Amino acid sequence: MTKTANTELLRFTTAGSVDDGKSTLIGRLLYDSKSIFEDQLESVRNTSVQRGLDHIELGLLTDGLKDEREQGITIDVAYRYFATPRRKFIIADTPGHTQYTRNMVTGASTANLALILIDARKGVIEQTCRHSIIASLLQIPHLILCVNKMDLVDYSEEVYNRVVSEFRSFASKLDIKDLRFIPISALHGDNVVNKSDNMPWYQGPSLLYNLENIHIGSDENLIDCRFPVQTVIRPNLPEFPDYRAYAGRIDGGIFKPGDQVTILPSGFQTAIKSIDTYDGQVKKAFPTMSVAMQLEDDYDVSRGDMIVRTNNQPEPTQDIDFMMCWLHKNPPRPNAKYLVRQTTNEVKGIIKKIHYKMDIHTLHRIEDDLTINMNDILRVKIRTTHPLLIDPYRKNRHTGSLILIDQATNETVAAGMII
């Protein structure tokens, strides 16, 4: 593809409750970047009037389903899009209540950045902790804490500093690589798009400037080469009689033609002959490119196999420890077997041990109640029928993640971050 539009893509997630100004903030970002269209605004205006509101409820923009609009609640993750000349943004907007932890986890799973709002008057509350813990657990590389409603505390530096230090002391227990704070007023637009005159004591950039400039080039693992095979491409066409390539997406590291590679789990060694795309061969393939690899030697390679650099291999293992978020309304059945999906692999597995349940407000380990219910986060161990090629989630979010599928219903019942 030609590269005329050189803008990066940033995926971020927001979580919040009804009153913390999240909808107002998103509405403002969309509106100020001209991503809300007149007919959408018209529809929201009509609904607001019908409900007898005296303002335009921008939250209606993200509440897409009939039930959500009727009940004024967000049930599911909604995806919203906006762009500035510098970047294109995908917002995974998730509801903030405890019962929607599973949606927050879903929205966080693909995000580069988490946006958390705190009401300056209330400071750090239970919900702030929950959102931060999930952001940390899902290893979102960047976290921006917006101290909102600064207009209601007279734009006070003292209040802001108190909230920041309160959050910092809590966040010291978390695993957050890049943490930033911004005092804002979503309602009045202070420090959202432009720097605010109301808070001259704040030296940092606005929220949008942060979103546009945060360095995301290092969010992917560029060290450990991982290429899970999705499918095999064999054209059987006269022009390509012997063509055979392995299609997939690069999940880690930088691959080059000529690299010595090992095919797992078989352990065969060979070298990369070429890395192909429709637009021609490439000299380097890095995350998250979708490519097709030709190898020097003909081995039996199929979906679920992984091509890695010979000197840097993941550990094949059948006993997997991970942090599990239970997503389904029904608890697991005793001794149930699940399908475990990780990269392009699928094996059967059984939950062997529950180490502890996590209190998602305090990070405390609960060891006397190991029942599993929807939205619970627990540390568990599963035993699988075949080895999986895994990395710790901290090292690689692609090869370190898995889902559990109930064989009886085919539903996705749990998500896991491998330890």
Add this chain to the structure above:
Amino acid sequence: MQQYTLNHLEELESEAIYVLREVFAQFERPVILFSGGKDSILVSHLARKAFYPAKIPFQFLHIDTGHNFPETIAFRDKLIKELGVNLIVGSVQDSIQEGRVLEEKGLNASRNILQTTTLLDTIEKFEIDCAIGGGRRDEEKSRAKERFFSHRDEFGQWDPKNQRPELWNIFNGRKQMGEHFRVFPISNWTEMDVWQYIMEEKIEIPSLYFSHHREVVERHGTFLPHSEFLNLKDGEKIVKKQIRFRTLGDITITGGVESSAATLEEIVAEVAATRVTERGDRADDKRSETAMEDRKKEGYF
């Protein structure tokens, strides 16, 4: 220092290719839903990329309302030939003749809703287990809640409140007999992304997207093309306008906008400046606040 990052179109392209390859790996009889509109043309282009140098390993399915722009059909047939794929046509006219559905009456009569029955019948007849569509989350509010892999029960229905969670890029396409999936590889693309990509990739699209002169009728703030299928209201006049279409559907419900944009560059500039969503000209979405959600639950595209 070399940057190992993709730009936003490359990232979206790679994501879509990944999804299309997952479809191939997880399903037995997938089809690409082809309407002749830019989004389904884009999906076809991405499918060509995903399996190159092999041919696209999917059949194409067109649900034909019988109320077509002739340009769309000509374009469809040419592309099918070029790609060397098999085309299945599900005919709404046949569904009407067989008595499966009743033709709508009245001024705003259209065959839009009837398509759902024809689509589901065709899916059942050919035992299609996955229908790949060009739906995008930015198009319409209920689509914003759609998954990449979207489950449909044995009646072809969508249950938006009970969707499978979709995490990372691990897609769960498992289903019971008789159920099927809708898969949306370009979920994360916006209208702007689609046009920019079409421009950069020089993808051929039907002439209807470019500015042209056409006989139209103004209704609900949009210009409906004059055709034998359009019922005129008292006082409505056929006028000639220079227009183009932002979306393409059934000729009775697809409104055009006045435009002089004759090249892809001009279209991109126009899209960047426009203040109404592209489906704002679609009569099918204007029937009620939740028109799309209601149709989608029943099994619409």
